[in-house]
Amino acid sequence: MDLLIEGGTIVTVGGRARVDVGVEAGKIVQMGGIMHADKVIDAIDRFITPGGVDPHVHLTSPTLDPNGPNWSDDFESGTRAAIAGGITTVGNMSFAGRDESLLEGIERDNAEANEHSIADYFLHPVMLYPSKENLAAIEPLHAQGHTSLKFFLSFNSFDRHVPEFLQAMQIVKRAGGIAMIHCEDAAIIDCCCSLLREAGNTDARFFPESRPVQAESVSTYRAVGYSETTGCPVYIVHLASARALAACHDGRSRGVDVYVETRPLYLHLTRQRFEEEDGAKYAGAPPLREQSDVDAMWAALSFGNIDSLATDHAPWKLAEKLDTEFDATNLRQGVADLETSLPMLYSSGVLGGRITLEQFVAVTSTNAAKLFGLYPQKGTIQVGSDADMVVWDETETRIIDGATMQSRSDYSPYDGFKVTGWPIYTISRGEVVLDGKGILAAPGRGQLVRRGPHRAI
Numbered sequence: 001m002d003l004l005i006e007g008g009t010i011v012t013v014g015g016r017a018r019v020d021v022g023v024e025a026g027k028i029v030q031m032g033g034i035m036h037a038d039k040v041i042d043a044i045d046r047f048i049t050p051g052g053v054d055p056h057v058h059l060t061s062p063t064l065d066p067n068g069p070n071w072s073d074d075f076e077s078g079t080r081a082a083i084a085g086g087i088t089t090v091g092n093m094s095f096a097g098r099d100e101s102l103l104e105g106i107e108r109d110n111a112e113a114n115e116h117s118i119a120d121y122f123l124h125p126v127m128l129y130p131s132k133e134n135l136a137a138i139e140p141l142h143a144q145g146h147t148s149l150k151f152f153l154s155f156n157s158f159d160r161h162v163p164e165f166l167q168a169m170q171i172v173k174r175a176g177g178i179a180m181i182h183c184e185d186a187a188i189i190d191c192c193c194s195l196l197r198e199a200g201n202t203d204a205r206f207f208p209e210s211r212p213v214q215a216e217s218v219s220t221y222r223a224v225g226y227s228e229t230t231g232c233p234v235y236i237v238h239l240a241s242a243r244a245l246a247a248c249h250d251g252r253s254r255g256v257d258v259y260v261e262t263r264p265l266y267l268h269l270t271r272q273r274f275e276e277e278d279g280a281k282y283a284g285a286p287p288l289r290e291q292s293d294v295d296a297m298w299a300a301l302s303f304g305n306i307d308s309l310a311t312d313h314a315p316w317k318l319a320e321k322l323d324t325e326f327d328a329t330n331l332r333q334g335v336a337d338l339e340t341s342l343p344m345l346y347s348s349g350v351l352g353g354r355i356t357l358e359q360f361v362a363v364t365s366t367n368a369a370k371l372f373g374l375y376p377q378k379g380t381i382q383v384g385s386d387a388d389m390v391v392w393d394e395t396e397t398r399i400i401d402g403a404t405m406q407s408r409s410d411y412s413p414y415d416g417f418k419v420t421g422w423p424i425y426t427i428s429r430g431e432v433v434l435d436g437k438g439i440l441a442a443p444g445r446g447q448l449v450r451r452g453p454h455r456a457i
């Protein structure tokens with residue numbers, strides 16, 4: 001046997017048990033009764049969870065579109081941050097360039113990730129325009145293991161092409177995939193931005209008013225209705241408000257195949273942050289909401305009404321976020337979160353007594369693995385699965401300081417937060433990629449995970 005993890009308590013969504021885990025050729029091959037291995041990790045008194053599966057990141061290098069977002073991390077620095085934070089598989093949003101087909105976009109991102117990624121990865125084709133060619137590409141992409149399709153209700157192009165997007169959803173449904181939808185209403189956002197400009201309220205602190213809750217809730221109701229109409233499973237990305245949650249709950253109670261993702265921003269921060277002098281650094285879409293929304297997110301996590309916690313990792317340098325060329329109507333969106341997401345959920349959620357460790361596993365790994373067709377290769381600890389595991393030190397406390405972390409973003413929206421519970425070992429396909437001393441793995445070791453069909457949770 002290559003590796004033995006000895007004496008730890010294994011946690012899956014089904015419960016926990018103290019059992020030794022044996023690994024050979026990157027797979028879990030035995031649980032319990034293991035006598036010998038080349039390498040032994042002492043995990044006595046430690047919890048071991050499945051490696052995190054973060055289905056929503058932006059790590060593509062920005063070379064393609066000079067006008068597109070110029071995020072700070074590529075697959076190397078981004079997956080270094082992931083590994084440091086206990087995430088062993090990332091799902092990247094793959095945008096095709098102006099003159100590329102969806103397939104060419106995926107191939108380009110795959111080549112880049114294959115060369116630079118440290119963690120395993122999968123790719124979500126993003127459809128900005130539902131042209132005939134793009135619609136025709138959905139089934140072949142699914143057949144190649146890219147069993148999801150992302151689109152945005154927050155772009156005006158959506159409202160000009162609703163019938164074609166509904167057609168796309170029917171194709172995704174037939175192909176066994178899942179649609180990922182950004183739910184904010186483009187027309188409401190445009191209207192709010194015009195009103196802010198007319199009133200001269202374009203300072204960054206007005207950002208939350210440029211994309212108010214009704215933009216999110218109206219759009220979420222539409223997505224639920226589209227799922228109900230087409231039968232296509234829908235995954236709402238980065239849900240932020242109690243009202244949008246109610247829209248999903250309404251659909252789910254009628255059996256509509258709707259799943260909910262939130263991100264750490266909406267668990268740990270409120271819109272009060274925009275009153276700070278450098279409030280622009282917190283900008284993401286949707287914006288930070290009220291304390292009552294934060295409370296609703298935590299309640300939904302504990303009652304199983306949120307299925308997945310994803311980072312939407314889209315990092316910038318602080319100076320770029322604070323660039324005064326941008327105002328409340330067009331701030332640069334996104335933050336770095338791959339290194340902080342799981343430890344902060346562990347700290348505030350598990351150690352804070354709001355969710356169980358089993359629920360932590362569900363929302364950081366197992367549910368996403370099932371929804372996106374990676375399960376049981378990823379998302380659990382059982383014989384036959386990839387040996388992706390995190391050994392936790394739940395006594396380690398750190399003060400967040402983005403300037404010293406793995407992402408090339410030079411700040412964290414949580415700078416100064418005290419966080420207890422960090423990975424002491426991260427193991428990816430049987431390889432120890434993080435130990436107490438740092439990251440051990442080389443760029444390019446990460447592999448594309450070819451996915452099966454979506455499965456319900």
Ligand SMILES: [Zn+2]
Binds near residue numbers: 093
């Ligand atoms: Zn995103």
